[in-house]
Amino acid sequence: MTPEPTVLLEAVRRVYHSGEADEVRALDGVSLTIDPGEYLSVEGPSGSGKTTLLNLVGLLDVPTEGRILWQGQPVERMGERDRTRLRRTGIGFIFQRFYLLPTLTALENVALPLLARGVAARERDTRARALLGQVGLAGREQSFPHQLSGGEEQRVAIARALANGPRLLLADEPTGELDSTRAAQVLDLLEAAHRETGAAVVVVTHNPIVAARARRHLVMRDGRVVSDTAGG
Amino acid sequence: MNASRWLVHWRNLRHRTAQTVLAVAAIAVAVALPVVLLSVGGGVYTHELASVQDAGFSISVDAAADHGIAGAHALVHEIDGLAGVAAASPILSVAVEIFPENGSGVPALVEGIIPSAFTATQSSAERSLLPASLTLGDPDDTIHYANGTYDGPSSDQVLLSTPLLQTLNITPGSSVLVSPTANRSAGISVTVVGGFGLPPGLLGPSPLFVALLPLSQLQSLVGLGRSPGGSLLDDADSIQVAVLPSLAGNPAAVARVASAVQALVPYYSVTSLTQQTSEIRAAQAVITGFYVGLSSVGLLVSLLFLVIILMRRVEQERTSIGIQRAIGVPGWRVSRDLVLEAEALTLSGGVAGIAGGVLVISALARWGSPTVSEIASLAVYEPVTLLALLAGLLLMGLLASLLPVRRALRLPLPEVLR
Ligand SMILES: Nc1ncnc2c1ncn2[C@@H]1O[C@H](COP(=O)(O)OP(=O)(O)OP(=O)(O)O)[C@@H](O)[C@H]1O
Ligand SMILES: [Mg+2]
Numbered sequence: 001m002t003p004e005p006t007v008l009l010e011a012v013r014r015v016y017h018s019g020e021a022d023e024v025r026a027l028d029g030v031s032l033t034i035d036p037g038e039y040l041s042v043e044g045p046s047g048s049g050k051t052t053l054l055n056l057v058g059l060l061d062v063p064t065e066g067r068i069l070w071q072g073q074p075v076e077r078m079g080e081r082d083r084t085r086l087r088r089t090g091i092g093f094i095f096q097r098f099y100l101l102p103t104l105t106a107l108e109n110v111a112l113p114l115l116a117r118g119v120a121a122r123e124r125d126t127r128a129r130a131l132l133g134q135v136g137l138a139g140r141e142q143s144f145p146h147q148l149s150g151g152e153e154q155r156v157a158i159a160r161a162l163a164n165g166p167r168l169l170l171a172d173e174p175t176g177e178l179d180s181t182r183a184a185q186v187l188d189l190l191e192a193a194h195r196e197t198g199a200a201v202v203v204v205t206h207n208p209i210v211a212a213r214a215r216r217h218l219v220m221r222d223g224r225v226v227s228d229t230a231g232g
Numbered sequence: 233m234n235a236s237r238w239l240v241h242w243r244n245l246r247h248r249t250a251q252t253v254l255a256v257a258a259i260a261v262a263v264a265l266p267v268v269l270l271s272v273g274g275g276v277y278t279h280e281l282a283s284v285q286d287a288g289f290s291i292s293v294d295a296a297a298d299h300g301i302a303g304a305h306a307l308v309h310e311i312d313g314l315a316g317v318a319a320a321s322p323i324l325s326v327a328v329e330i331f332p333e334n335g336s337g338v339p340a341l342v343e344g345i346i347p348s349a350f351t352a353t354q355s356s357a358e359r360s361l362l363p364a365s366l367t368l369g370d371p372d373d374t375i376h377y378a379n380g381t382y383d384g385p386s387s388d389q390v391l392l393s394t395p396l397l398q399t400l401n402i403t404p405g406s407s408v409l410v411s412p413t414a415n416r417s418a419g420i421s422v423t424v425v426g427g428f429g430l431p432p433g434l435l436g437p438s439p440l441f442v443a444l445l446p447l448s449q450l451q452s453l454v455g456l457g458r459s460p461g462g463s464l465l466d467d468a469d470s471i472q473v474a475v476l477p478s479l480a481g482n483p484a485a486v487a488r489v490a491s492a493v494q495a496l497v498p499y500y501s502v503t504s505l506t507q508q509t510s511e512i513r514a515a516q517a518v519i520t521g522f523y524v525g526l527s528s529v530g531l532l533v534s535l536l537f538l539v540i541i542l543m544r545r546v547e548q549e550r551t552s553i554g555i556q557r558a559i560g561v562p563g564w565r566v567s568r569d570l571v572l573e574a575e576a577l578t579l580s581g582g583v584a585g586i587a588g589g590v591l592v593i594s595a596l597a598r599w600g601s602p603t604v605s606e607i608a609s610l611a612v613y614e615p616v617t618l619l620a621l622l623a624g625l626l627l628m629g630l631l632a633s634l635l636p637v638r639r640a641l642r643l644p645l646p647e648v649l650r
Contacts (some may be wrong), residue, residue, distance in 0.1 A: 004239075043471065051646075051650070052646070055645075055646045060646055060649070061645065061646045062559055062643040080563070081562075084557065084560050084562055084563065085560065085562075086559075086560075087558065087559065087560040088559065088560020088561070088562075089560070091560075092558060093558055096614050099551065099555045099558075099649065100555075101555060101556070102247075102552070103240060103243040103244050103247055103552075106238065108240070111559075112556070112559065112561065113559050113560060115561075116556075116559070116560055116561040116562060116565065117560075151537065155356075161559075164560075230552070
């Protein structure tokens, strides 16, 4: 018996209506299976639909047509509340622009997903500290985002993404704003998390070095997956 | 909710200092208005009510004819026995001539009273003008009256108003002649035992030259005690009835006492002065309604202002809200945070507004023109009103956050997080 796919997309389309008659087919019939523990890169030119795909996989958005199954459950039958719960318990997001909450300290940012799940204050604190230690930021708990370098911010973001032990880590250009040394650090952390937790990882990137870390490589063009290869 | 959550809200508010200060100031101004209006207005009415309720007597028994109340001593005794009556005081007013030991006379109004009953039916302001113990030798006027025989020894004492003492140029201790005619030989000699001040007349000047004599002695002097044929007259002009202090502010209770008195004397007219109380209460209700209406306009404007501020805040924080939604913070938590922020703003505004209102009132009381200062110093801070105001503000915070919460929950995540 094969394990149930983490996410399954069937002929998914996502159409944006920008003008009167204008419609943009950001995704135009994508079918895709992401299995537990996979490490996937998504490449492709700007505007090819990479972020759109990630948003759908991450349950931030819903398809215009087609089906998405999250661990076997059809997403179209879920309400906003269910999708929020799955994002909270099953998915970790890492954004190009880090997206830490500016009024929270590093520790509070990492503890936020735990707070959202109702973890008690003391345990929240212990776990958030441990996670910050894991990404090499012990001692920076009380720093605010504006007091951290870009690389440090992204490491806090990774710690936050890992807080609830997700089955799926989604990263959109996680190194887009970092120099190569810092980028390598971040990628190492991502890989370590992948290895240690067994979470599936999807990394969207323009950068071949980043893509090279993955075991499976998707290439997109005009809203379609034009290549899906293993290796690396 | 723990301390650190409040800390985060505080940081959020501080993050947008200008907005926060503006919102709090707007609410504070809107709150200070009702605090000032209601506290001062309520204070003025409370004061007026208190002075009406302190008027002393509140029921008056009058006869159509001059000196038309017969059997006054007995009647007062009966009225005294009615439930709710604190004291009943008969009054006989007669124009007389008062002569010093040597010199010409001065026309004056002499009032025959039962000293203890008279004192009991005066307002505290009036009482303060009278000598501390107003005895006139026979506090209950029973000795000379002697059960209607008028055979008892008379006390021969009189009290004169201060202007009368000055005009006659005499001091307590000396004697004067009180005569019902312009002829001093028709008078009786009485000892002046003291003077009293005159209350400022509400409807115009009150008579300056007034004297107080025991009722029975005045009756004897002017022939209203017993008729020449020997039958008992015991006449007076009116009887003032004071109700028990606990009933004084209650128009219905006073009316009940008045009708009991009326039942006793169907042939005299009985009027109650509680009309004033109910008129003051009615006026207060109208003006309070007006103040509340006026204040609601202010509060409504600040509510709209708060909605705008909160909407702006949602716009400014759309990324933060989007991040929280993306990492799975439940919608109710995001909503609660917004509501708490709104409540923090309204409550700070409320507290600042109440403090501001109190400051304004005390500044007016201290540095205002004499009239303004007097009115301001009457202000009464009703805890119930202030609590209601704060409760209203809590509701306002909730209302103000409805639209912003809706907006926050409907932010399109993919667009917010581009
Ligand atoms: N909200 C939107 N309204 C209209 N069109 C949109 C919207 N979001 C995305 N698009 C369009 O959908 C297409 C796919 O966009 P998407 O963001 O997925 O591209 P991408 O591959 O992530 O590009 P990049 O590499 O520049 O990030 C683009 O043509 C884009 O203009
Ligand atoms: Mg993109």
